[in-house]
Amino acid sequence: xxxxxxxxxxxxxxxxxxxxxxxxxxxxxxxxxxxxxxxxxxxxxxxxxxxxxxxxxxxxxxxxxxxxxxxxxxxxxxxxxxxxxxxxxxxxxxxxxxxxxxxxxxxxxxxxxxxxxxxxxxxxxxxxxxxxxxxxxxxxxxxxxxxxxxxxxxxxxxxxxxxxxxxxxxxxxxxxxxxxxxxxxxxxxxxxxxxxxxxxxxxxxxxxxxxxxxxxxxxxxxxxxxxxxxxxxxxxxxxxxxxxxxxxxxxxxxxxxxxxxxxxxxxxxxxxxxxxxxxxxxxxxxxxxxxxxxxxxxxxxxxxxxxxxxxxxxxxxxxxxxxxxxxxxxxxxxxxxxxxxxxxxxxxxxxxxxxxxxxxxxxxxxxxxxxxxxxxxxxxxxxxxxxxxxxxxxxxxxxxxxxxxxxxxxxxxxxxxxxxxxxxxxxxxxxxxxxxxxxxxxxx
Ligand SMILES: [Zn+2]
Numbered sequence: 200x201x202x203x204x205x206x207x208x209x210x211x212x213x214x215x216x217x218x219x220x221x222x223x224x225x226x227x228x229x230x231x232x233x234x235x236x237x238x239x240x241x242x243x244x245x246x247x248x249x250x251x252x253x254x255x256x257x258x259x260x261x262x263x264x265x266x267x268x269x270x271x272x273x274x275x276x277x278x279x280x281x282x283x284x285x286x287x288x289x290x291x292x293x294x295x296x297x298x299x300x301x302x303x304x305x306x307x308x309x310x311x312x313x314x315x316x317x318x319x320x321x322x323x324x325x326x327x328x329x330x331x332x333x334x335x336x337x338x339x340x341x342x343x344x345x346x347x348x349x350x351x352x353x354x355x356x357x358x359x360x361x362x363x364x365x366x367x368x369x370x371x372x373x374x375x376x377x378x379x380x381x382x383x384x385x386x387x388x389x390x391x392x393x394x395x396x397x398x399x400x401x402x403x404x405x406x407x408x409x410x411x412x413x414x415x416x417x418x419x420x421x422x423x424x425x426x427x428x429x430x431x432x433x434x435x436x437x438x439x440x441x442x443x444x445x446x447x448x449x450x451x452x453x454x455x456x457x458x459x460x461x462x463x464x465x466x467x468x469x470x471x472x473x474x475x476x477x478x479x480x481x482x483x484x485x486x487x488x489x490x491x492x493x494x495x496x497x498x499x500x501x502x503x504x505x506x507x508x509x510x511x512x513x514x515x516x517x518x519x520x521x522x523x524x525x526x527x528x529x530x531x532x533x534x535x536x537x538x539x540x541x542x543x544x545x546x547x548x549x550x551x552x553x554x555x556x557x558x559x560x561x562x563x564x565x566x567x568x569x570x571x572x573x574x575x576x577x578x579x580x581x582x583x584x585x586x587x588x589x590x591x592x593x594x595x596x597x598x599x600x601x602x603x604x605x606x607x608x609x610x611x612x613x614x615x616x617x618x619x620x621x622x623x624x625x626x627x628x629x630x631x632x633x634x635x636x637x638x639x640x641x642x643x
Contacts, residue, residue, distance in 0.1 A: 224248060224268040225296060227322070233281040234408035239325040240284065240302065241365055244268070248314050248325045255270060259304040261327065262290070263312070267300040278376050283308060306331065319370060326365065351587035354426075354578050356392050357419035357538075359404065360385035361431040364437070365550040367432030371554035378407065382543055382555045387567035393608035395575065397587040403485045410554035418536050425583045426506065427540040428570070432557060433521065435547040441550040442521030443514045443566075447500070447544040501635040502539035504588035505581075509573035510543060517565040518546060518556075581637050597640040603630045614640045 223502070228243040242248075242265075248267035274287045285303040292299040311328040315321075361381040362368030368377025382404070389400035401422040403415045410418075419427040471607070507525035514520065521544070545566050546553040556562045581598065582588035599610060607630050611618045624641040630639065 202492065212378075218490055224265065225271045226265070226268060226274075226300070228272055229274050229277045229287055230365075231277060231279040231287075232286065232408045233279070233283070234364070234404065234406065234410070237328060237330040238281040238283045239327065239364060239409055240287065242300065242325040242327075243321065244323045244325060247316070247323050250312070250314070250325060252310075252351055254310070256307065259307050261302040261304060261308075261310055261326070261595045263300045263302075263325070264293055265298045265300065265325070267296050276302065278381075281479050283331055302327065302329075306615055311470075316508065320367060321365075323364075334591075341369075351397075351590045352585055353397055354583060355399050355401055355422055355424045356402060356574060356589055357401045357422060357424035357427045358385045358389050358392075359419070359429040361429060362409075363404050364407055366409050367430060369548050370550055371434075371548040371557075372438065372639050373554055375548055375554050375558055377434070377548055379430045380545070380548065380563070381434050382407070383564050384567050385430050385559070385566055386430075389481060391567060391571040392574075397591075398575075398578070415472055416538065416540065418565055419540075424538055425586075426502075426574070427538050428574075429540070429542040431542060431544050431546040432546055432548040434547060436549075438550055440521065441547045441553050442519040443546050444520065444522040444526055444544045445514070446509050446526045446544070447503040447507050447540070472566045498635055499539045501633075501637075502581075503541050505637075506539065507541045508539065509577045510570055513569035513573040513576075514566070517562075517569045521547070555619075580639065599638050599640050601634055601636045601638065603634050605632070610638065610640070616641055 204434050205263075224244050225248040225551070226242055226244060230241040230243070232239040232241070244265075246322070248268070251262055251266075252261060252263040254261050270289055274289060277287060283305055287300065287302050289301045290301045309330040311330075311333055312324055315324040315326055317323055360378070362376075362378035363382065364378075366378065368381065370376055373627070378601055385402060386405075389402055392398045392400040401419070401424060403418045404410050416427060450529075456542045504525055511520065511523065511525065525541075546557055548554050548557060578588055579592070582592050597614070599614070600608075607627075609623060611621060614621075621638060622630075622640045
């Protein structure tokens with residue numbers, strides 16, 4: 200009797216073991232990240248998924264089969280709504296050890312599915328990116344028409360809040376997510392810009408969703424931005440480093456140890472975001488190499504560098520600086536050679552004091568104010584052609600963009616002013632000027 204019972208228990212344990220080994224993986228959660236042009240659906244899993252999928256029409260559905268997986272979460276409990284997804288539910292699986300997930304879609308969509316490895320704060324994931332091609336192009340339309348209006352155009356500043364959605368960015372010791380800090384500072388900056396006549400802000404993201412690093416400069420390009428400013432918060436493996444820094448695109452390799460480290464983490468962040476960018480990366484590198492030959496690159500780099508210096512000067516008034524000079528690196532968001540682009544690290548989220556400061560709305564407002572002040576100063580001095588500010592400035596003063604072969608003495612002769620006066624008007628310490636540099640020509 201006793202033996203029999205023990206035997207039964209053994210069989211039961213064996214059966215348990217067998218069923219466990221069949222379903223090694225488990226669906227633990229479902230998350231939805233709707234953005235204006237797409238929706239990202241994420242399934243959180245305990246292990247790397249083995250999956251296959253297919254689509255069905257009338258009505259449009261996406262069906263995903265997960266091998267060796269059990270379902271331990273109620274998918275219908277997900278309350279976030281998306282204009283692209285009606286419902287996510289389970290359906291009859293292919294066999295006992297698999298799970299079938301069905302996404303009921305509102306229309307036919309472009310789908311991209313890939314697995315992501317664990318990265319804090321998430322475990323293994325299966326990511327489903329759903330894009331409505333027709334909506335994405337029409338969303339850009341209003342921007343284009345306002346930019347083409349007859350009156351002197353606005354100076355357009357694209358603000359890029361780093362990370363978002365599935366990608367939290369760096370996480371502070373008190374669990375502050377970089378993506379939330381960057382969005383808050385960006386929104387405050389956008390408000391200041393939009394309140395200023397002649398300036399207009401365009402945000403690459405306005406909510407908590409993911410945009411790939413390659414897509415960010417694309418949004419700036421489509422809205423014909425005069426400047427792309429990307430907002431981030433730094434992090435390091437130790438709590439000591441602190442302070443803000445400003446980054447510009449590097450034509451060569453990163454010019455410092457910190458720059459090389461940034462490039463590595465940026466790559467990491469791309470992996471976090473999705474598989475597509477990693478493949479595209481080689482293409483964008485090639486594109487970059489070609490564009491480097493373009494003359495517009497020269498202007499764009501000079502502008503980026505000049506603006507970054509202004510931003511550093513202003514940031515210094517409200518926060519500690521990590522680097523007193525603009526830093527150069529080839530980061531994905533800065534690979535836009537035709538648009539002047541800078542990246543501002545507003546502080547170290549990994550430093551407990553700075554994490555506290557960044558969580559303080561008043562501090563974030565101060566950061567936004569200082570960046571705004573720097574941009575305003577720069578564009579007051581050098582407004583882009585055809586803008587309201589350029590028109591207003593026309594009668595106020597003359598400027599000259601240095602071309603190849605020109606020197607200070609040549610310019611002094613041409614404008615009939617003293618070299619000393621040009622130097623004074625532009626805060627020059629030496630007699631050297633660089634190609635593309637824009638000088639204020641003092642009145643005689
Ligand atoms: Zn970041």
